[in-house]
Amino acid sequence: MSHPVLQVVGLRKSFTANRRTVHALNGVSLTLGQSETLGIVGESGSGKSTLGRIAVGLDTPSAGELHIEGERVDTLSSPERREKLRQCQMIFQDPYSSLNPRLTVGRQIGEGLFARGESDWRAIRLTVADLLDRVGLKREFASRYPHEFSGGQRQRIAIARALAPNPQIVVADEPVSALDVTIQAQILDLLADLKKDGNLSYLFISHDMAVVARLCDRIAVMHRGRLVECGPARAVIENPQHPYTRSLLDAVPRFGRRRTGQKPVPVRFPQHEDGDTFLTVSEGHTVLQAGL
Amino acid sequence: MSVPYLSVQDLSVSFPTRSDHFRAIDGISFDLARGEILALVGESGSGKSMTSLSIMKLLPAAARMSGRIQVDGQDIAALDRRQMEDVRGAKIGMIFQEPMTSLNPVLTIARQMTEGMVRHNGLSRREALATACTWLEDVGISEPTRVLAQYPHQLSGGMRQRIMIAAALALRPGILIADEPTTALDVTVQSQVLDLLVDLKARSGSGILLITHDIGVVAETADRVAVMRGGRILEVGTVDQVLRAPQHEYTQALLASHLTVEKGLKQRQAELEGARP
Numbered sequence: 001m002s003h004p005v006l007q008v009v010g011l012r013k014s015f016t017a018n019r020r021t022v023h024a025l026n027g028v029s030l031t032l033g034q035s036e037t038l039g040i041v042g043e044s045g046s047g048k049s050t051l052g053r054i055a056v057g058l059d060t061p062s063a064g065e066l067h068i069e070g071e072r073v074d075t076l077s078s079p080e081r082r083e084k085l086r087q088c089q090m091i092f093q094d095p096y097s098s099l100n101p102r103l104t105v106g107r108q109i110g111e112g113l114f115a116r117g118e119s120d121w122r123a124i125r126l127t128v129a130d131l132l133d134r135v136g137l138k139r140e141f142a143s144r145y146p147h148e149f150s151g152g153q154r155q156r157i158a159i160a161r162a163l164a165p166n167p168q169i170v171v172a173d174e175p176v177s178a179l180d181v182t183i184q185a186q187i188l189d190l191l192a193d194l195k196k197d198g199n200l201s202y203l204f205i206s207h208d209m210a211v212v213a214r215l216c217d218r219i220a221v222m223h224r225g226r227l228v229e230c231g232p233a234r235a236v237i238e239n240p241q242h243p244y245t246r247s248l249l250d251a252v253p254r255f256g257r258r259r260t261g262q263k264p265v266p267v268r269f270p271q272h273e274d275g276d277t278f279l280t281v282s283e284g285h286t287v288l289q290a291g292l
Numbered sequence: 293m294s295v296p297y298l299s300v301q302d303l304s305v306s307f308p309t310r311s312d313h314f315r316a317i318d319g320i321s322f323d324l325a326r327g328e329i330l331a332l333v334g335e336s337g338s339g340k341s342m343t344s345l346s347i348m349k350l351l352p353a354a355a356r357m358s359g360r361i362q363v364d365g366q367d368i369a370a371l372d373r374r375q376m377e378d379v380r381g382a383k384i385g386m387i388f389q390e391p392m393t394s395l396n397p398v399l400t401i402a403r404q405m406t407e408g409m410v411r412h413n414g415l416s417r418r419e420a421l422a423t424a425c426t427w428l429e430d431v432g433i434s435e436p437t438r439v440l441a442q443y444p445h446q447l448s449g450g451m452r453q454r455i456m457i458a459a460a461l462a463l464r465p466g467i468l469i470a471d472e473p474t475t476a477l478d479v480t481v482q483s484q485v486l487d488l489l490v491d492l493k494a495r496s497g498s499g500i501l502l503i504t505h506d507i508g509v510v511a512e513t514a515d516r517v518a519v520m521r522g523g524r525i526l527e528v529g530t531v532d533q534v535l536r537a538p539q540h541e542y543t544q545a546l547l548a549s550h551l552t553v554e555k556g557l558k559q560r561q562a563e564l565e566g567a568r569p
Binding site for chain 1: 554
């Protein structure tokens, strides 16, 4: 694998609400290589979004390390950290709430460039127009407001905004799950295209196995705040090892299968402990083993 | 086939706009029998949710409706508000996409589940509570008495959706309208809820109008499917007919853009091979 652009080691995060502590992440370690697309799958509450938010600096870990391009960032002073985290940009699920309704499209895409230190708005406008071009929108759209666009177009705008500071890493948290299927396909094609000429890496968070299969080189499966299986996309999908991965794949609706209404046999997932270790199944394909 | 429990004939719904009017539904007709699952499939804006609101007579005040909707042999246009309240719940049950917003946050589950039974089925509160308990068990909730005392915010999304289904089915409606019942749920929970719908259809004999955008869900659960776009039904038939041999161009496009895990892997592979010099 190419050298890692993003690496997390033993990442933990707990939240306290109503005097109860919730452990969102229980020691997650993984690596994202340059020009790689790593899919993070799991259901709601598995910790996948928390992981993404920590990677772009929207959350801070309770424990563990975050490295960007080989440099540890969680111990840096906050201005230095902010500078480094500019390498990581994010695309959110809902393009209706992630764009500012009161700023023109050009302004919100341009802000990322301005923050990076570009102060000539004439130059910024030019770059913005190029970015709109890259995501398949008209250059003139820069002067319009988000409400004038459809869901798919807005997601393109959000992608342009993420790309503006020229990041190494883009974290996409369910970027297509709010869109119609035909639009989904277009946005997935766009994300794949944008990666072709460059060193862009994606951390692609999704609950949708089909979408992950379409886009990702490797898949990391998360369950209850732990990484339970990780490996090349095809290996994980065609030869799933962890009971949770299997149940996740089995639950995907498919043609040629009919539901009979019979209650399925409930699957018991192993209770993992902190000391559990990974077993290597094949090259790059590992699965978390429950301790004996 | 028996006499359809629900019959929709030449239904149109339009909304006035500043200069003209906008047709949300443009002359659709279909039947639904008891014990049958009919899927309405289409993308956003196709008119599928508007169809269910028309059947429930819950359209916004500005909407103009024409055509005929018959439920259990009764033309619902002829019913006044009070009579319609008896149709809703008792004859047509409905479950919505978002189980958080469709349950009342300030009432306990017990209160919300028994309200309809007391009103429509003439049960006493105690009988209604007992029935609610058995229905919760039927939808796979292991501690029904504890859940009955709780409020919606104390329960997970999957639990809330099961409660919605239990509450709707406890009234033994002739048909159940399920508007994207699993869209907000995790795939594993979605799978359980779909199994539940199929099982309950078989046992209670209710007909189900399943509104969805997911063709995979249609393939696994529905008996018949109607494809909607721009307020019209473009194609209707058994699931086998429509999914195996789609006749309309749009149905073909919809099937082509439906992404499966296998298709995803293949597309990615092709892309990687194309990228190599």
